[in-house]
Amino acid sequence: MEYPRQITVIQAAAIITSTIIGVGVLALPYFAAGHAGTASPLITLAAILLSFFGLWFISVLGMRFRTQSIVEYSEAILGRWLAFAGNLLIILFFAALTSLAAREFGEVVITAVLKRTPLEVVVAIMLLIAMISCRKDITTFAYIHHFYLPIIVFPAIVIVALSLRNAKAINLLPIWGNANSWSNLLGGVLVVAALFQAAFIYTMVIPYMRRPERALVASSAGLAIAGGLYLSIVIAVIGVFGAEETKKLQWPTLELAKTTTLPGNVLERLDAAFLALWVTAVFSTLFSTYYFTIFAIGKLFRMRDRNMLAPFLMPLLFAFAMVPTNVLHMYQIIGQVGRLGLYLTIGYPLFLLIVAKIRRIRGNSDDQGRVARPN
Amino acid sequence: MIKGVWPGRIERLLWIGVVFPLLTGCWDRLEIEERAVVLAIGIDEVENGSEVEVPQITNESDIFAPPNNQLVRVTVQIAVPGGIPLGPGEGGGGSSGVGGGQRSIWVVDAVGNTIEGALNNLQERIAPPLFYGHLRIIIVSEAVARKGIDNLNDYFRRNPEVRRMNWMFVCKGKAIDLMKTSPQLERVPPLYLVSMMDQAVKMGRFPNDFLGLFWSASSALGKEGFLPYLSLKPQGTMEIDGMAFFVKDKMVGLTKPIEIPMYMGIMGMSPAGGQVYVQVPEMHNFVLFGGRARKSIIKSSIRDGEPHISIHTGIEGVILEKFSEGMPLDDRTIHLIERKLEHDALEGYRELIRKTQEKGSDIFGFGEIIRAKQWRYWNRHIGTEEAWREKYKTLDVDINVHIYIRRIGMKSR
DSSP, X not given: OOEEOOBOHHHHHHHHHHHHSSGGGTTHHHHHHHHHGXXXXXXXXXXXXXXXXXXXXHHHHHHHSTTOOHHHHHHHHHOHHHHHHHHHHHHHHHHHHHHHHHHHHHHHHHHHTOTTSOHHHHHHHHHHHHHHHTTSOHHHHHHHHHHHHHHHHHHHHHXXXXXXXXXXXXXXXXXXXXXXXXXXXXXXXXXXXXXXGGGGGHHHHGGGBSOGGGHHHHHHXXXXXXXXXXXXXXXXHXXXXXXXXXXXXXXXXXXXXXXXXXXXXXXXXXXXXXXXHHHHHHHHHHHHHHHHHHHHHHHHTXXXXXXXXXXXXXXXXXXXXXXXXXHHHHHHHHHHHHHHXXXXXXXXXXXXXXHHHHTTOOOOOXXXXXEEOOO | OOSOSSOHHHHHHHIIIIIHXXXXXXXXXXXXXXXXXXXXXXXXXXXXXXXXXOOTXXXXXXXXXOOOSOOEEEEEEEEOTTTSOSSTTSSSSGGGTSOSHHHHEEEEEEEESSHHHHHHHHHTTOSSOEEOTTOOEEEEEHHHHHHOOHHHHHHHHHOTTOOTTOEXXXXXXXXXXXXXXXXXXXXXXXXXXXXXXXXXXXXTSSOOOOHHHHHHHHHSTTOOOEEEEEEEEGGGEEEEEEEEEEETTEEEEEOOTTHHHHHHHHHTOSSOOOEEEEEETTTTEEEEEEEEEEEEEEEEEEETTEEEEEEEEEEEXXXXXXXSSSSOOXXXXXXXXXXXXXXXXXXXXXXXXXXXXXXXXXXXXXXXXXXXXXXXXXXXXXXXXXHHHHHHHTOEEEEEEEEEEEEOOSSOO
């Protein structure tokens, strides 16, 4: 069976944006301020640049091998067994990312909103919804992201814009922070960049793009929107609370929404509205990483039908989500997994690209039929 | 993907049987009349020697030993379901001539080792769960504020229901007395205080200083927090009697009420709401000056290796009242009044700054300006909050005041 290339550039950008914006947005300013103080916007910007490199490598590889995803072209570049190890790591990493996002989601919901609901239920329901959605084909995948993107982005922009009324420029100065060591700043950049790495799933999208030669344009636009939103959230939070106060808050972005009021006493706190859009954002991220995990497993083991994979994987994902013993332990694990992930999502594609150049391996870029290779 | 091995029927069953029921979130179903909505909290200390027995709910004397601190008494105002009138003319206490006070709210208090400890002891006696989502007012007695409110700040930051837009007050005497008064104007007493503060901020009589801003100021390296200082007046009224200023979490001093507009003048907070008497030089007469708008420019610099702050502040205003006839108001007199005002204001500003410097409490945030703008100096010589507190005591501050009287009202002279 053949799959038409149906995903447009705009849809591809929407996939990137809504995949990136996810559970991490709540703790993002806390991570940034903890490492860099008033230099938080600066390190966020640096992290966006760093993630851009990762996406750039992926896009360039995708344009070189237009009908293949990383699972397939890594075999062509590195040989079957070496690539197998790399792909297995990627699969494990994205499975972990899915689990941890579900768990973090659960922790926030239980702390802030549904205090008496068992954690297991919150985590399971999120995974379940993602699992059911994972049975759709990639065109539907693109539609879902495209559909949810405005729901995520526009309210977030409104909240940030409203909260900026309370911001003070002095809280953001000096922009390189007070007496930050280089290692601290660099650590901060890596931690923040880790929040962007779900964008790696782009490698799965490129083979289905109508015009894969514009993959880089789409990924840059997607990252620019998500990065811009993250940056403005960091600026708003640090501007309103100040770096020192931000360090004392577990989820400063939620706190910001709590402090922000709609003009004219329409709504006195926007945290409920913010949580609603955040749930959507978490779902779209979870959906992407879950989908990619299944996709990669299917490709790796050359399965003809991936439909049964999603339900089989769910208990494993759920079990891993239950591993952290408390919320602080969870953030410790997220930190470690995120740092390891950077090697996979930025380092590995770079390595592949270099080897492909050296070995002069090209994909079948004479793709006239506009048809992706079937499984 | 491909038409499923897994039939759509199972999927539909999953949606209806599992996803829908779980998504409703019914674990946390809590009807509005089943919760005790806390509108205000007052915090007092329990004097030594008074016979108070702490119920052993969160602790026993040996196991789960509590911190060995001063006991606190927490008083809460709980909204009585159905007691709060929803519109004008509807039920309530208004018709009987008694302010809503005692009917719409219930005032209860309990003692404990910490805030949450006391609230937990309170919960033991109140059937429905206490709910803090609508908490608007926190009143801390001066005695507690002077000992430090770290524990309090920690509790209210940690509790997800509490919002940052609350107002926190320091009160003269006992918080419980304030909690028991019921102003006649508002049928729900805590809302009276809220609207009082909202109006004060709108009229420019008090700086906007809700809980979140106080927290941010206390956390910032080069700034300290302050809170409105309330005192109980006759006829069940309350008055803002100055600003209680803090060092970290401890109240260290109190300004006079007149120093509130002084503070706002230094910070250039508009609109201006303060009013002052001016004795017009040369003529033995007084006028009452009312501010309308303020603006200030605060600049920092390093002079001879020491930080320096220079403030240019301007106030625009009008003449509200003249003490007696016999002094024509003309352009020359207006300028005389302006000069005199500038002189007096300068004295006032200096005095306020000196007062806070004495305690090392930089409520103006000059340290933040140094940290942001003179970061080289800050990194090398200051770096910490404590160091700034010391430095602030000897900080050199220059003030220039410009007063402009623009209008004199409907009377011609």
